[in-house]
Amino acid sequence: MPFFLTDRDSTITERMDDPSCDTVKLFNTYKQFWWINRFLSKWDRIYKNEIRPILKNQNGTASLLDIGFGGGDIPIQLDRLAKKDGFKLQITAIEADKRSLDFADKLDTPSNIHFENILSTEILRQQKKFDLVISNHVIHHLDNETLQKICKEAEQLATQKVIFNDLKRSDWAYLFFFIFSKLLFWNSFVSEDGLISLKRSYTFKELSAIAPKGWTVKKLFPFRLVLSYDH
Numbered sequence: 001m002p003f004f005l006t007d008r009d010s011t012i013t014e015r016m017d018d019p020s021c022d023t024v025k026l027f028n029t030y031k032q033f034w035w036i037n038r039f040l041s042k043w044d045r046i047y048k049n050e051i052r053p054i055l056k057n058q059n060g061t062a063s064l065l066d067i068g069f070g071g072g073d074i075p076i077q078l079d080r081l082a083k084k085d086g087f088k089l090q091i092t093a094i095e096a097d098k099r100s101l102d103f104a105d106k107l108d109t110p111s112n113i114h115f116e117n118i119l120s121t122e123i124l125r126q127q128k129k130f131d132l133v134i135s136n137h138v139i140h141h142l143d144n145e146t147l148q149k150i151c152k153e154a155e156q157l158a159t160q161k162v163i164f165n166d167l168k169r170s171d172w173a174y175l176f177f178f179i180f181s182k183l184l185f186w187n188s189f190v191s192e193d194g195l196i197s198l199k200r201s202y203t204f205k206e207l208s209a210i211a212p213k214g215w216t217v218k219k220l221f222p223f224r225l226v227l228s229y230d231h
Helices: 023-042 043-057 075-082 098-105 120-123 144-157 171-184 189-198 202-208
Strands: 061-067 090-093 113-116 130-136 159-167 216-220 224-230
Touching: 023 075, 023 098, 023 189, 043 075, 043 130, 043 159, 061 075, 061 144, 075 090, 075 113, 075 144, 075 202, 090 120, 098 113, 120 144, 130 144, 130 171, 144 159, 144 189, 144 202, 171 189, 202 224
Parallel strands: 061 090, 061 130, 090 113, 130 159
Antiparallel strands: 159 224, 216 224
């Protein structure tokens, strides 16, 4: 349990969520997400333990929906991991912020990854289904009501598994990020917004208390929480 960050602060907002924020800094933030997520978000471990077994059971193919793709790095990372194992993921990545799509459109993206500026609610209306539904760093943006809504939609969109990966609020995480982010990440919102994200994030106990029925919360080192649902 945090000592200094005792209470979740849902009143503060990240600079990159401001529609009028500096576009250069925003796109630099997206670029720097690649390094942060590669080393801290542990999608390589999640892929190995949660996604690869499904691919093995389905003759090496699966469909995946990424809700809130941000800089687009997670779909590309998962695609590379799957291809390394000789598997294929058909990935749809969606994002409410049009600026993310503007950034992702400039990426060198394989044809099996499709980026869209659309909400999960609309995907559900289209009656689409995916083997896997994932998100990265989305939960801490949500209030309880919206979290319940997104979880319900994800349950209906997924046929196998839902994996929502996010930060765990921690004094140590805040201290380490405060020190190293200012040294490593320049001309972006990474340092400032990262600290805000940690203040907005949940503890294991908090997220477990509001997790919908049938969902589980697990800790993932370092300073991660994974909210998941299995059909």
